[in-house]
Amino acid sequence: xxxxxxxxxxxxxxxxxxxxxxxxxxxxxxxxxxxxxxxxxxxxxxxxxxxxxxxxxxxxxxxxxxxxxxxxxxxxxxxxxxxxxxxxxxxxxxxxxxxxxxxxxxxxxxxxxxxxxxxxxxxxxxxxxxxxxxxxxxxxxxxxxxxxxxxxxxxxxxxxxxxxxxxxxx
Amino acid sequence: xxxxxxxxxxxxxxxxxxxxxxxxxxxxxxxxxxxxxxxxxxxxxxxxxxxxxxxxxxxxxxxxxxxxxxxxxxxxxxxxxxxxxxxxxxxxxxxxxxxxxxxxxxxxxxxxxxxxxxxxxxxxxxxxxxxxxxxxxxxxxxxxxxxxxxxxxxx
Numbered sequence: 001x002x003x004x005x006x007x008x009x010x011x012x013x014x015x016x017x018x019x020x021x022x023x024x025x026x027x028x029x030x031x032x033x034x035x036x037x038x039x040x041x042x043x044x045x046x047x048x049x050x051x052x053x054x055x056x057x058x059x060x061x062x063x064x065x066x067x068x069x070x071x072x073x074x075x076x077x078x079x080x081x082x083x084x085x086x087x088x089x090x091x092x093x094x095x096x097x098x099x100x101x102x103x104x105x106x107x108x109x110x111x112x113x114x115x116x117x118x119x120x121x122x123x124x125x126x127x128x129x130x131x132x133x134x135x136x137x138x139x140x141x142x143x144x145x146x147x148x149x150x151x152x153x154x155x156x157x158x159x160x161x162x163x164x165x166x167x168x169x170x
Numbered sequence: 171x172x173x174x175x176x177x178x179x180x181x182x183x184x185x186x187x188x189x190x191x192x193x194x195x196x197x198x199x200x201x202x203x204x205x206x207x208x209x210x211x212x213x214x215x216x217x218x219x220x221x222x223x224x225x226x227x228x229x230x231x232x233x234x235x236x237x238x239x240x241x242x243x244x245x246x247x248x249x250x251x252x253x254x255x256x257x258x259x260x261x262x263x264x265x266x267x268x269x270x271x272x273x274x275x276x277x278x279x280x281x282x283x284x285x286x287x288x289x290x291x292x293x294x295x296x297x298x299x300x301x302x303x304x305x306x307x308x309x310x311x312x313x314x315x316x317x318x319x320x321x322x323x324x325x
Contacts (some may be wrong), residue, residue, distance in 0.1 A: 006244075010302075013245015014252070017236065021229035029201055029224030036205070036220025044204050045219075084268045130210045130271060 026042065049129030050153045057135045060140075063150040068123055069164055078115060080124045082137040083156070093156065094165035101126075101137040111144050121148040128155035183247075183301045186294060187237025190250055193289040194231025196277040201227065207274025211264055229253070237301065247302035261287050 013125055026033060035041040054062055071077040072093070079096035081088045081094070088098035104110050115122065122141065126133035138149045152159070160166050197204040205223035208214060215223065229249065236246035260275055264283040272280055273287045281287050 010244040010248045013242040014249040015245075016242070017232045017245060017249050018229055021232050022225040024232075025198075025225035025228035026221070027219070032201055032205065032224050033220040036223075037217055039216070041202075041205060041220050042209070042216045044202070045209050048202075049206065086268070127212075127269075130206075133270065 020070070044156075046129050052137065053129060053132060053153055056132070057139075057151075060135055060138050061150050062099065062153050063123055065152065065154050065158055065162060068150075068152050068159070069162070071121065071123065072164070077121045077123055079152075080115070080122050080137065081156070082124050082126045082133040083131075087156075091156070091160070091166050093159050094167045096125075098136065101133045102139070104137060104140055108140075108144065111141060112147070115146070118146050119148065121150065122146060123150045123152050125152040125155045128157040129153060131155060140160060179301065179305050182297050183237050183240075183243060184303060186232045186247070186250055186301060189234070189294065190228070190230050191234025191238060193276050194227045194234055197223070197227030198231060200277055203277055204274060207272060210269070210271040210274070211260060212269070213260065213263070223296050226253075243305055244302060246296055246303065249297060251298040251302055254291055254298055258288060258291045258295060261291065 025055065032041065035044070072095075079093045080099045081092045081096045082099060082101045084100055084102070085098060088096075088100070092098065099110065099114050124134040124137050124141075126137075134151045134153075134155065138151050141149050156166075201223045204227060205219045208222050210217055227286075230253065233246040233249045235255075236242045237250070257273075257275065261283045264271065264273075265285075265288070269283060271283055273283045275281055275287065275291070281290075
């Protein structure tokens, strides 16, 4: 049994590190904390991640959110959800087809069954800027001779945040 | 035997201290990158991203420094154990949610959330707990230096 005195002094030692660390870190990063509170940090993170995603995959064409919505309204484009089946069931862009990247890797004939028309325009999305499932799925589809493939970098979160149609509706 | 044990605990303490000091220092130098890593977990309110990215690395680095120097080792080991427990929990939750993200453990090392990251952090947690519970007889750096100095002079 550890004596209470030792437990107390250990906790005091931990707390001292936490407090000094919080004061030092907070004081030296006031700008970062302010940016976080006023939303600038989140925007900067999303921009950086989207930029990184685009740079990483030069051969993939991205589509802007507004352009994706215009194509959605024209009803000529098919949206593909590359996230897991569970995420798709939970909520997805209205009318989108679920084609999880993992499932396609396991069974490459899945593409032909879900999207038989290779000449349609397909817009692929996943969980946003930090997610590369959409890019990986786009690469797979290009390799399977689907020439018209685009990626929506903002993904489902960006689409939902813009209050564009999703289903089940929220 | 007792002496060997002391060296083993010293090595464990320096290992966990070095890892935490290095991990914290990297994040202190690039808090924005760490805020991105926190954001990727999609578990924390956006408002807290900056505060967490600003303060957690300092706590890590200071705990690491304490363990390296032998000052407030119990407090530091308790904190590293607690932090590792949280990290393991976060990685497990993210793996279950199917997130394909970097764990953000080190800025310079890409390590995805998954079994390997869970295994590594669990190993570190065990080491940290060993330091916390059994370290009382371990050598401190100053003691080790004092021990080594006369030998060098003899040589």
